[in-house]
Amino acid sequence: MLDILQNLDRRWIFLMMFIAVSVPLIMGTTFPEEPSDQVMAVFHAVDDLPDGSNVVVALDYDPASEGELQPMASAFTRHCALKKHNLYFMTLWPQGIPMIQRSIDLLESEYPDTYKGKYGTKYVNLGFRAGNEGVIKLVVEDLKKSYSSDINGTDLENIPLTKNLKNIQQVDLLANVSAGYPGSKEWVLYGSAPFDIPTVVGCTGVQAPIMLPYIPQQLDGMLAAIKGAAEYEQAIINGYPELKDNPNAKEGLKRMGPQLVAHVLLISLIVLGNVIYFWERKQGMA
Amino acid sequence: MKRTIPLFISAVTGFVLICTAFIPKFVDWGNDAMAWFNILAAFAFILGGGNLLKMQLQKISAQQAGWGYSAVTLIAFFITLIVGLLKVGVHPNINFPEYAWSGDYLEEGSAFWWLFEYIFYPLSATMFALLAFYISSAAFRAFRAKNTEATILLLIAVIVLLGRTYAGVWLTSWLPNEPILGTSGITYSDFHLSHLSEIIMDDFTTPGMRAITIGIALGVASTSLKVLLGVDRSYLGSDQEA
Numbered sequence: 001m002l003d004i005l006q007n008l009d010r011r012w013i014f015l016m017m018f019i020a021v022s023v024p025l026i027m028g029t030t031f032p033e034e035p036s037d038q039v040m041a042v043f044h045a046v047d048d049l050p051d052g053s054n055v056v057v058a059l060d061y062d063p064a065s066e067g068e069l070q071p072m073a074s075a076f077t078r079h080c081a082l083k084k085h086n087l088y089f090m091t092l093w094p095q096g097i098p099m100i101q102r103s104i105d106l107l108e109s110e111y112p113d114t115y116k117g118k119y120g121t122k123y124v125n126l127g128f129r130a131g132n133e134g135v136i137k138l139v140v141e142d143l144k145k146s147y148s149s150d151i152n153g154t155d156l157e158n159i160p161l162t163k164n165l166k167n168i169q170q171v172d173l174l175a176n177v178s179a180g181y182p183g184s185k186e187w188v189l190y191g192s193a194p195f196d197i198p199t200v201v202g203c204t205g206v207q208a209p210i211m212l213p214y215i216p217q218q219l220d221g222m223l224a225a226i227k228g229a230a231e232y233e234q235a236i237i238n239g240y241p242e243l244k245d246n247p248n249a250k251e252g253l254k255r256m257g258p259q260l261v262a263h264v265l266l267i268s269l270i271v272l273g274n275v276i277y278f279w280e281r282k283q284g285m286a
Numbered sequence: 287m288k289r290t291i292p293l294f295i296s297a298v299t300g301f302v303l304i305c306t307a308f309i310p311k312f313v314d315w316g317n318d319a320m321a322w323f324n325i326l327a328a329f330a331f332i333l334g335g336g337n338l339l340k341m342q343l344q345k346i347s348a349q350q351a352g353w354g355y356s357a358v359t360l361i362a363f364f365i366t367l368i369v370g371l372l373k374v375g376v377h378p379n380i381n382f383p384e385y386a387w388s389g390d391y392l393e394e395g396s397a398f399w400w401l402f403e404y405i406f407y408p409l410s411a412t413m414f415a416l417l418a419f420y421i422s423s424a425a426f427r428a429f430r431a432k433n434t435e436a437t438i439l440l441l442i443a444v445i446v447l448l449g450r451t452y453a454g455v456w457l458t459s460w461l462p463n464e465p466i467l468g469t470s471g472i473t474y475s476d477f478h479l480s481h482l483s484e485i486i487m488d489d490f491t492t493p494g495m496r497a498i499t500i501g502i503a504l505g506v507a508s509t510s511l512k513v514l515l516g517v518d519r520s521y522l523g524s525d526q527e528a
Contacts, residue, residue, distance in 0.1 A: 008426070010423045010427075013419075013422050013423045013426055014419045014422070014423065016422070017418055017419050017422040018419075021418065031451075031452035031455075032452070032455075033452075036484070062410060063406065063407040063408075063410040063411045064410045064411060064413060064414035065414065066411065067411065067414070067415070095406070095410075097392065098399075098402055098403075098407075101392070129324065130324060130327040130328050130330075130331065131320075131323055131324040131327040131328075132327065134320045134323040134324055134327065135324065137316075137317075137320045138317060138320045138321065138324070141313065141316075141317050141320075142317050145317055145320075145321050146320075146321070146324060151392070208487075209487070209491045209492075209495050210495060210499075212487065212488070212491060212492040212495055213492055213495050213496040213499055225450070227450045227451070256451065256452065259450070259451055260451040260452050260453055262418065262422075263447040263448065263450070263451050263453065264448075264451075264453055265422065266421070266422055266425050266447060267444055267447055267448065269422055269425045269426040270425045270426070270429045270440065270443075270444070272426065273425065273426045273427060273428075273429060273430065274429075274430060274431055274440075277430045277431070277432075
């Protein structure tokens with residue numbers, strides 16, 4: 001048996017991983033989540049703001065990391081919409097524009113009373129600007145030096161939400177969802193930390209250790225990977241029970257099923273690999 | 287002159303930006319410099335495009351192995367560039383029905399939207415998703431408890447992997463919230479996998495990352511000063527130091 005496993009074709013492992021991910025995804029299996037203190041800090045950062053506050057939602061990711069980050073972006077957007085906040089969308093990634101559009105579609109389809117047809121008065125899409133940290137430094141000092149117009153080319157002076165906004169130090173919260181550079185770290189270093197802008201972030205699991213040192217001084221809270229997204233969704237559902245019947249509000253929760261099975265499979269493979277290793281060592285092969 | 291001017295520009299811009307961080311009167315200068323940086327970043331796209339063209343054309347003309355991929359890259363590059371530059375929109379635009387494809391170029395159904403949704407999006411997502419398959423294969427073949435350090439790493443990986451899913455709750459939720467005899471305040475429930483996972487992240491990863499971050503910051507500061515003072519000129523295309 002161990003001989004067979006020793007020479008196991010990697011395609012069998014690929015097949016196992018495919019089944020491990022696809023079956024729970026198709027079945028829509030979810031598990032109960034208990035929001036951690038860090039996730040509750042993010043929840044309160046959005047929830048404790050008075051209704052109609054100004055929130056910058058910076059979405060710095062692309063389709064590669066959408067699987068992990070879109071539930072966070074949707075949860076931030078949904079939570080802000082429940083609080084009727086005014087939203088300023090922007091991105092430092094050229095591929096981020098369609099990601100913003102997904103959040104805008106969510107606003108208009110799920111909260112039409114507050115947001116449908118309210119472009120410029122309840123939300124605005126500033127789109128993408130090249131320049132990485134340079135853009136962040138400018139928008140926190142002088143927004144219109146970097147963004148003279150929105151994504152449609154409309155002058156910011158002609159948009160009610162941005163007309164009197166000198167810089168994003170004037171907003172009540174900065175929510176960033178990022179998959180790498182430029183992203184959360186740059187927003188903290190050049191945006192929130194020097195100017196004490198309340199900031200919450202959502203990031204990939206790989207980025208989470210990099211962001212941990214900034215909590216709680218420079219960051220109010222962080223959602224790490226799909227687990228963070230699922231806990232945040234649970235926190236929003238706990239706070240706003242009407243979302244219980246909204247399947248779109250459980251995207252992160254649904255993705256914890258595949259994550260569970262995939263992690264268990266990974267651990268099983270590690271254990272199995274080590275059994276083979278020690279067996280080989282005993283036989284004098286390793 | 288070829289070296290002196292770039293060195294001068296770097297030094298002046300760098301010192302202006304440093305001054306803006308400490309002297310409030312210079313803040314506007316800093317903002318102007320950052321606005322120039324935005325323009326430079328936009329030009330970097332053109333240089334990037336030029337470099338892509340040069341590299342791929344070289345491969346095609348030399349008929350290097352896999353030159354067909356270079357041709358595909360160039361075709362994809364030009365199609366996307368043309369669609370983006372000409373802002374090919376949806377058809378028809380209700381305000382200008384006489385002009386073809388003059389509607390919003392980011393709207394659903396436009397050429398750019400189509401390229402993104404049906405080519406870039408699936409390719410990009412697939413490339414990242416493949417990671418799960420390679421990680422599982424690597425876990426089986428390479429993650430061995432060969433020595434003490436590797437064993438500790440393995441155990442921590444297992445705790446974090448389980449602690450970040452419901453498996454952690456399921457496996458250890460039976461541990462009671464009662465103090466362990468002979469310990470000062472440590473309870474059995476402290477050994478819940480999810481709790482252990484949090485301890486690893488908060489008490490081991492965070493201090494380690496803080497130390498690394500401080501080290502990186504000191505390195506960046508010293509390297510930046512070397513660049514601004516003209517000691518390190520490697521960015522000019524030479525690794526010689528003065």
